[in-house]
Amino acid sequence: GAVIRLEDYRPTDYLIDRAELDIRLDRHATRILAKLHLRANPAGRPAVPLVLDGDELRLVSLAIDDVPASPQAFEASPERLVVHAPPAQPFTLTIETETDPTANTKLMGLYRSGSAYCTQCEAEGFRRITYFLDRPDVLCVFTTRIEADRQEAPVLLGNGNPVAAGEAGGGRHFAIWHDPFPKPCYLFAIVGGRLDKVADRFTTMSGRAVDVAVYVEPGKAADATYALDALKRSMAWDERVFGREYDLDVFNVVAVSDFNMGAMENKGLNIFNDKYVLASAETATDADYANIEAIIAHEYFHNWTGNRITCRDWFQLCLKEGLTVFRDQEFSADERSRAVKRIADVRVLRAQQFAEDSGPLAHPVRPRQYREINNFYTATVYEKGAEVIRMLRTLIGDDAFRRGMDLYFDRYDGTAATIEEFVACFAEASGRDLGHFAQWYEQAGTPTVNARGHYDAEAKTYRLALTQVTPPTPGQPEKAPQVIPIRLGLVGGSGAEIALSPAATAGHMPGVFVLDGPSATLTFTNVPEKPVPSLLRGFSAPVRLEIDLDEDELLVLFRYDSDAFNQWQSAQTVATRAILRAVGAGTPPAPDRRMADALRHFLSMRAGSDPAFAAQVLALPTEADIAREIGHDVDPDAVHRARQLVKVELGAALAAELAELYSQLSSREPYVPDAAGAGRRALRNACLDLFAAGRPAEGEDLAMRQFRDADNMTDRFAALGVLSHLPGAARETALAEFSERFRNNALVLDKWFSLQAMIPEPETLERLRGLMRHPAFSMGNPNRVRSLIGSFAMANLTQFNRADGAGYDFVADMVLALDARNPQVAARLLTAFRTWKMLEPRRRAEAEKALRRVAGTPGLSPDVADISGRSLS
Ligand code: B3K
Numbered sequence: 080g081a082v083i084r085l086e087d088y089r090p091t092d093y094l095i096d097r098a099e100l101d102i103r104l105d106r107h108a109t110r111i112l113a114k115l116h117l118r119a120n121p122a123g124r125p126a127v128p129l130v131l132d133g134d135e136l137r138l139v140s141l142a143i144d145d146v147p148a149s150p151q152a153f154e155a156s157p158e159r160l161v162v163h164a165p166p167a168q169p170f171t172l173t174i175e176t177e178t179d180p181t182a183n184t185k186l187m188g189l190y191r192s193g194s195a196y197c198t199q200c201e202a203e204g205f206r207r208i209t210y211f212l213d214r215p216d217v218l219c220v221f222t223t224r225i226e227a228d229r230q231e232a233p234v235l236l237g238n239g240n241p242v243a244a245g246e247a248g249g250g251r252h253f254a255i256w257h258d259p260f261p262k263p264c265y266l267f268a269i270v271g272g273r274l275d276k277v278a279d280r281f282t283t284m285s286g287r288a289v290d291v292a293v294y295v296e297p298g299k300a301a302d303a304t305y306a307l308d309a310l311k312r313s314m315a316w317d318e319r320v321f322g323r324e325y326d327l328d329v330f331n332v333v334a335v336s337d338f339n340m341g342a343m344e345n346k347g348l349n350i351f352n353d354k355y356v357l358a359s360a361e362t363a364t365d366a367d368y369a370n371i372e373a374i375i376a377h378e379y380f381h382n383w384t385g386n387r388i389t390c391r392d393w394f395q396l397c398l399k400e401g402l403t404v405f406r407d408q409e410f411s412a413d414e415r416s417r418a419v420k421r422i423a424d425v426r427v428l429r430a431q432q433f434a435e436d437s438g439p440l441a442h443p444v445r446p447r448q449y450r451e452i453n454n455f456y457t458a459t460v461y462e463k464g465a466e467v468i469r470m471l472r473t474l475i476g477d478d479a480f481r482r483g484m485d486l487y488f489d490r491y492d493g494t495a496a497t498i499e500e501f502v503a504c505f506a507e508a509s510g511r512d513l514g515h516f517a518q519w520y521e522q523a524g525t526p527t528v529n530a531r532g533h534y535d536a537e538a539k540t541y542r543l544a545l546t547q548v549t550p551p552t553p554g555q556p557e558k559a560p561q562v563i564p565i566r567l568g569l570v571g572g573s574g575a576e577i578a579l580s581p582a583a584t585a586g587h588m589p590g591v592f593v594l595d596g597p598s599a600t601l602t603f604t605n606v607p608e609k610p611v612p613s614l615l616r617g618f619s620a621p622v623r624l625e626i627d628l629d630e631d632e633l634l635v636l637f638r639y640d641s642d643a644f645n646q647w648q649s650a651q652t653v654a655t656r657a658i659l660r661a662v663g664a665g666t667p668p669a670p671d672r673r674m675a676d677a678l679r680h681f682l683s684m685r686a687g688s689d690p691a692f693a694a695q696v697l698a699l700p701t702e703a704d705i706a707r708e709i710g711h712d713v714d715p716d717a718v719h720r721a722r723q724l725v726k727v728e729l730g731a732a733l734a735a736e737l738a739e740l741y742s743q744l745s746s747r748e749p750y751v752p753d754a755a756g757a758g759r760r761a762l763r764n765a766c767l768d769l770f771a772a773g774r775p776a777e778g779e780d781l782a783m784r785q786f787r788d789a790d791n792m793t794d795r796f797a798a799l800g801v802l803s804h805l806p807g808a809a810r811e812t813a814l815a816e817f818s819e820r821f822r823n824n825a826l827v828l829d830k831w832f833s834l835q836a837m838i839p840e841p842e843t844l845e846r847l848r849g850l851m852r853h854p855a856f857s858m859g860n861p862n863r864v865r866s867l868i869g870s871f872a873m874a875n876l877t878q879f880n881r882a883d884g885a886g887y888d889f890v891a892d893m894v895l896a897l898d899a900r901n902p903q904v905a906a907r908l909l910t911a912f913r914t915w916k917m918l919e920p921r922r923r924a925e926a927e928k929a930l931r932r933v934a935g936t937p938g939l940s941p942d943v944a945d946i947s948g949r950s951l952s
């Protein structure tokens with residue numbers, strides 16, 4: 080594909096004000112009749128040919144102003160429909176196309192999932208249904224008639240409100256949907272099929288009744304009630320926190336089993352991967368419930384941030400995605416524990432975005448160019464995009480932030496907006512110049528902030544010298560300083576918070592210093608004792624922090640910091656250093672009692688009152704965290720061994736306390752998927768995991784008992800996870816029992832696939848090849864592929880990165896096999912190579928060889944060609 084550049088944006092030459100679609104569903108020959116009401120765009124070029132986008136389309140007929148078009152008047156190919164000289168006055172085009180939804184394995188456009196028909200149009204799937212101006216700044220009012228066999232598809236859903244339904248003859252029926260809100264075609268959707276539903280009614284803040292429903296495959300309605308409840312809570316939250324009311328008479332969610340990503344925010348008709356809808360105590364973990372809640376909220380919140388205000392072009396993707404992730408994170412923080420949610424979000428940010436940002440696929444939150452837009456639905460656009468919004472709120476304060484949001488909704492409702500327009504609302508609402516801040520959208524890479532403190536006991540002053548530097552990223556060799564809000568405090572040796580002298584952070588929000596140059600020195604006065612600085616509280620900016628604190632100082636923060644995030648961070652840093660020392664030495668050098676003692680004390684004080692937080696503290700940094708910390712010439716086996724050594728040592732040192740806590744937390748209360756219950760289960764399972772590392776024989780027994788006795792998936796699967804790391808007969812027995820018990824549940828078998836793909840042993844690759852022949856596995860289903868092959872590539876550091884290159888070869892083979900069928904899923908899988916440059920030379924050479932083999936294969940999709948090309952650059 081050609082390179083598309085932001086600077087080349089120009090307004091559309093034609094507008095489509097209205098579209099009337101008539102879609103006659105058929106398994107192999109669906110007919111789409113589209114009547115488009117067009118006119119020249121006053122802001123476009125006058126009297127130019129009209130060029131509509133298509134993708135693998137077949138034109139059946141074309142009429143201009145209801146008169147069949149003469150062959151000289153137009154040119155049609157699968158990719159394009161050109162009308163050479165369109166009428167000067169507003170006119171209509173009536174376009175008839177035919178598509179085969181059964182043959183659509185890309186899962187873009189109209190396709191079949193199970194026995195249902197569904198669509199996915201973002202980013203550029205609508206052009207696989209009919210010829211259109213498939214760009215987000217063409218806003219159109221859609222009326223959609225859907226017709227199908229009544230037996231095959233009794234349920235027919237579209238965007239907007241239902242306006243009519245009836246018989247269509249020959250056993251067929253129809254439904255007409257009208258969406259009064261102009262929208263880009265990427266938000267278009269239809270669904271047809273035999274589906275069950277759970278339904279309810281939501282009354283909005285102005286008293287309007289909205290029929291809300293979640294549709295699922297027949298027989299699964301009971302598993303959709305949690306999603307429906309999450310939806311109603313999301314609707315109420317957006318009213319309460321952002322003043323945003325829902326705007327149609329109905330809101331439908333449909334769960335399908337074949338879906339390229341998590342879910343899609345089509346206006347009034349969200350379509351979901353069923354993994355993020357279906358849940359019951361027996362089949363879903365607490366993490367699944369939390370994901371369902373977050374994604375239901377995310378798609379719902381898009382109704383305002385994405386749909387009512389959409390993006391001018393795809394370079395502005397973070398305008399809707401970063402903002403909507405920020406909103407769903409805030410929602411989950413309000414519904415659950417704010418501190419624990421923040422820790423979980425930062426873990427994801429570091430694992431996904433920091434990894435992306437330090438490798439060949441690094442790009443700005445708002446990219447300047449792309450070849451394949453589907454490859455830019457990334458952790459940078461989404462998660463770093465959300466961090467930029469959070470920094471904005473930290474910089475200007477909650478009130479100005481809310482005023483800025485109100486202004487944005489007010490001013491840009493019904494339009495396709497840009498990042499500049501968005502940022503200007505906050506500059507206006509706060510009276511601040513946000514010019515430099517906006518550089519976060521343009522400059523890729525993760526800044527490193529270095530902090531050095533000096534206490535002058537005579538003068539009772541504390542000086543903090545801060546510097547920042549951002550490493551180069553592809554296409555951006557030189558970096559400028561960013562605007563970095565550093566939320567901070569000083570903690571005394573015995574734990575008391577030391578009041579900050581006002582001058583130190585003058586001109587900023589209280590407790591926040593803004594580092595906006597390459598370096599700065601902060602001086603605190605009246606500091607009675609040598610303090611321990613607590614920097615980047617709440618992870619106030621997406622940066623790496625280097626700070627010259629020793630273990631004792633870190634443990635002061637762990638114990639006393641008023642900021643829960645930094646408590647957790649301090650414990651992680653201590654653990655990270657212990658693992659890094661073990662990587663160097665090959666053994667845990669001198670057993671460091673301080674960490675075990677601090678954890679023991681912490682558990683005795685906090686496990687009872689805040690189990691969810693305690694579970695986060697007990698979870699060691701991952702192998703990937705350690706690898707990123709090392710940064711270059713990484714040997715994944717050495718990282719694995721070192722982490723395991725530290726874990727074993729810690730588990731053994733704390734074995735008594737862990738066992739005690741484990742049994743205290745054992746409850747026979749019925750499972751409730753709420754935050755409190757989830758927190759207790761998380762801590763109990765963290766105890767089991769660490770205990771089993773320190774005392775493998777007893778741990779195996781305990782895990783086996785929990786595995787068999789569990790009355791919920793959280794506990795059963797956590798136990799299976801512990802067993803999966805203990806080679807032997809018990810593990811194989813448990814795995815067999817699990818697959819037998821859940822043999823009819825594809826989503827649960829996905830967990831089983833994924834767990835086995837992550838076993839850090841050389842036999843895993845063979846196990847994986849065997850599992851690909853399992854009857855439940857299919858290369859055609861994205862969830863299956865991601866569970867088995869994706870987990871191996873993305874979450875099995877030692878085996879994907881085998882020194883002999885067999886892991887790379889396997890994943891490369893899978894990418895190529897998938898590419899012919901589903902390029903988006905193939906390209907996403909290939910991003911597992913994004914960290915290849917930080918490996919030691921032998922593995923680096925093997926990874927490069929595999930990447931070159933992919934890149935050199937003829938007939939690659941633009942998706943895979945783009946990722947392989949950039950990965951090698
Ligand atoms: N907007 C969709 C993602 C579409 C991805 C297209 N390749 C889901 C979401 O972010 O809410």
Ligand code: ZN
Pocket residue numbers: 377381399400403
């Ligand atoms: Zn989104």
